[in-house]
Amino acid sequence: MGGKISTRAAYGEALLEYGAPNEKVYALEADLAECTMSGKFGHACPERFFEIGIAEANMIAMGAGFAANGKIPVCHSFGLFTAGRGYDQIRNSIAYPKLNVKIVGTNVGLTVGEDGPTHQCIEDLALMRVVPNMVILSPCDGFETKAAVKAMLEYEGPVFMRTGRPVVETVTDSVPDYKFEIGKGVVLAEGTDVTLIATGLMVQETLKAAELLKKDGISARMIDMHTIKPIDRELIVKAAKETGAIVTAEEHNIIGGLGSAVSEVICGEYLVPVERVGVEDKFGHSGDAWKVMEMYGLTLENIVHKAKKAIARKN
Amino acid sequence: MEESRIKELELQAAKIRKTLLQAIRTANSGHIGGSFSIADLLSVLYFEKMNIDPENPKMEDRDRFILSKGHCCPAVYAALAYRGFFPVEDMSGFRSLGSYLSGHMEMNHIPGVDMSTGSLGQGLSVGAGMALSAKCDKKSYRVFVVTGDGEIEEGQIWEAAMAAGNFGLDNLICLVDNNKLQIDGSCEEIMSPYPIDEKFAAFKWNVVKCNGHDIQALSDAVDKASEPNGKPTAIILDTVKGKGVSVFENQIRFHGGRPSAYEYEIAFKELDAQITGLEA
Numbered sequence: 001m002g003g004k005i006s007t008r009a010a011y012g013e014a015l016l017e018y019g020a021p022n023e024k025v026y027a028l029e030a031d032l033a034e035c036t037m038s039g040k041f042g043h044a045c046p047e048r049f050f051e052i053g054i055a056e057a058n059m060i061a062m063g064a065g066f067a068a069n070g071k072i073p074v075c076h077s078f079g080l081f082t083a084g085r086g087y088d089q090i091r092n093s094i095a096y097p098k099l100n101v102k103i104v105g106t107n108v109g110l111t112v113g114e115d116g117p118t119h120q121c122i123e124d125l126a127l128m129r130v131v132p133n134m135v136i137l138s139p140c141d142g143f144e145t146k147a148a149v150k151a152m153l154e155y156e157g158p159v160f161m162r163t164g165r166p167v168v169e170t171v172t173d174s175v176p177d178y179k180f181e182i183g184k185g186v187v188l189a190e191g192t193d194v195t196l197i198a199t200g201l202m203v204q205e206t207l208k209a210a211e212l213l214k215k216d217g218i219s220a221r222m223i224d225m226h227t228i229k230p231i232d233r234e235l236i237v238k239a240a241k242e243t244g245a246i247v248t249a250e251e252h253n254i255i256g257g258l259g260s261a262v263s264e265v266i267c268g269e270y271l272v273p274v275e276r277v278g279v280e281d282k283f284g285h286s287g288d289a290w291k292v293m294e295m296y297g298l299t300l301e302n303i304v305h306k307a308k309k310a311i312a313r314k315n
Numbered sequence: 316m317e318e319s320r321i322k323e324l325e326l327q328a329a330k331i332r333k334t335l336l337q338a339i340r341t342a343n344s345g346h347i348g349g350s351f352s353i354a355d356l357l358s359v360l361y362f363e364k365m366n367i368d369p370e371n372p373k374m375e376d377r378d379r380f381i382l383s384k385g386h387c388c389p390a391v392y393a394a395l396a397y398r399g400f401f402p403v404e405d406m407s408g409f410r411s412l413g414s415y416l417s418g419h420m421e422m423n424h425i426p427g428v429d430m431s432t433g434s435l436g437q438g439l440s441v442g443a444g445m446a447l448s449a450k451c452d453k454k455s456y457r458v459f460v461v462t463g464d465g466e467i468e469e470g471q472i473w474e475a476a477m478a479a480g481n482f483g484l485d486n487l488i489c490l491v492d493n494n495k496l497q498i499d500g501s502c503e504e505i506m507s508p509y510p511i512d513e514k515f516a517a518f519k520w521n522v523v524k525c526n527g528h529d530i531q532a533l534s535d536a537v538d539k540a541s542e543p544n545g546k547p548t549a550i551i552l553d554t555v556k557g558k559g560v561s562v563f564e565n566q567i568r569f570h571g572g573r574p575s576a577y578e579y580e581i582a583f584k585e586l587d588a589q590i591t592g593l594e595a
Contacts, residue, residue: 064437066444071451093441097421
């Protein structure tokens with residue numbers, strides 16, 4: 001496993017690496033360049049970097065104007081202020097006309113810790129999922145984030161990408177033949193008793209949970225679902241058929257995000273027990289990031305617990 | 316502008332009004348008041364001022380047009396149709412299944428439409444984005460954005476105004492259709508946007524005031540706004556909602572309401588008389 005870096009820091013490096021050589025790529029920022037990490041690109045390409053000020057709705061709709069002129073604008077802010085404040089602009093000025101605008105929401109979830117509930121965005125995946133034409137990416141570590149940025153810039157159409165503040169372990173760089181493809185989940189470990197499907201930094205927790213389950217004689221399949229939309233139906237159905245039980249894990253409300261997306265596939269195609277780990281439809285709390293995560297049950301222990309519950313519910 | 320040319324543009328505006336009213340009658344829905352108040356403006360822009368080509372709607376260096384108050388699209392559709400972007404007969408499909416002429420502006424299926432709009436307050440931001448992007452490309456085309464006077468109650472308009480002023484986007488022209496009425500009442504009583512001119516000026520814009528139904532005045536205002544001088548320009552159009560038909564003028568209910576059969580009869584009679592008079 002290759003070191004530790006936050007997905008937002010990896011994002012900043014990747015935007016510079018893949019965005020700088022592409023003359024069509026522009027970055028629009030709402031006064032958070034050092035948080036979203038768009039500043040790296042801004043320093044290297046000042047002529048393609050614009051501070052729009054603390055006016056996210058305007059920034060996002062200005063992005064639509066850039067895209068209508070054939071450019072690839074990337075709009076940056078915290079997840080709450082892109083997906084949340086910019087919802088109507090994303091829906092009507094970007095997704096409906098299917099303009100090639102990329103939207104980045106960083107510092108999502110409970111792990112912004114001390115900043116508290118007003119900044120702990122646990123709704124972005126839900127908000128973006130219900131908008132037609134949107135692609136939603138939620139990479140788990142630095143290595144995957146870089147691959148996701150490359151794919152996002154190459155894809156023609158609206159994309160929302162969430163990134164996070166905490167430093168997280170890099171796990172996907174050791175996956176044999178790892179390939180990032182929008183809409184295709186990555187099988188990190190094979191297993192037969194239950195499938196653990198996670199996104200974002202819960203992937204790392206789920207990997208640890210799989211190790212614990214192994215000690216109890218439970219063989220868990222492990223899927224890193226970096227694309228929330230379009231969801232990888234084929235992989236989910238295969239997992240349901242072969243393992244008979246599913247657990248999802250996400251740093252997001254259990255309503256509307258990964259757990260809902262997986263459940264929708266399961267309900268429609270092949271019924272097996274599904275247990276969801278996430279924020280149980282409650283606002284967060286100020287405090288140390290990982291202690292808040294523990295308080296809300298976003299832990300490997302809860303994943304283990306839910307896995308056993310899902311297995312017990314089989315038949 | 317020569318008298319004969321003014322007459323031609325007045326005639327074009329009358330035809331736009333008649334055609335859009337026919338479309339609204341067929342659809343049994345649509346927005347008359349704000350469409351009628353911008354008909355003269357659209358005649359001047361589409362038939363005199365804008366650099367556009369119906370044979371090549373996506374021409375790279377064309378002037379851009381965004382109807383931020385997207386509900387007034389039937390006026391733009393009529394202008395586009397007469398300008399040759401699509402057959403005038405297609406107007407009969409307005410707002411119906413099987414037609415590409417949707418109830419609000421749509422850019423991907425309607426030739427000549429540069430931006431999809433409908434949710435108020437977003438068009439000026441998109442226009443600012445286009446104008447800034449044109450500056451990056453060192454292009455000299457202009458971006459025209461039409462907003463309503465009620466629409467500028469939206470905070471995003473002023474976010475966009477602040478950005479456009481600070482970026483010095485002198486290729487951006489915002490035309491405010493100041494017809495003084497919105498859905499629930501007069502702008503003054505619902506939420507006064509006044510003074511509109513001083514607000515834009517405070518955001519580092521040039522401001523031009525103009526009678527929005529006077530072809531010559533409209534032409535002069537657009538020319539003045541097109542001079543590159545380091546600032547975006549707001550043209551505040553003094554207009555009458557429902558302009559051109561006696562029973563529609565200054566009537567709040569014709570923001571989006573349906574005329575009676577009798578009102579339609581009067582309207583078409585008046586519009587036909589205008590057209591006949593101008594053709595003479």
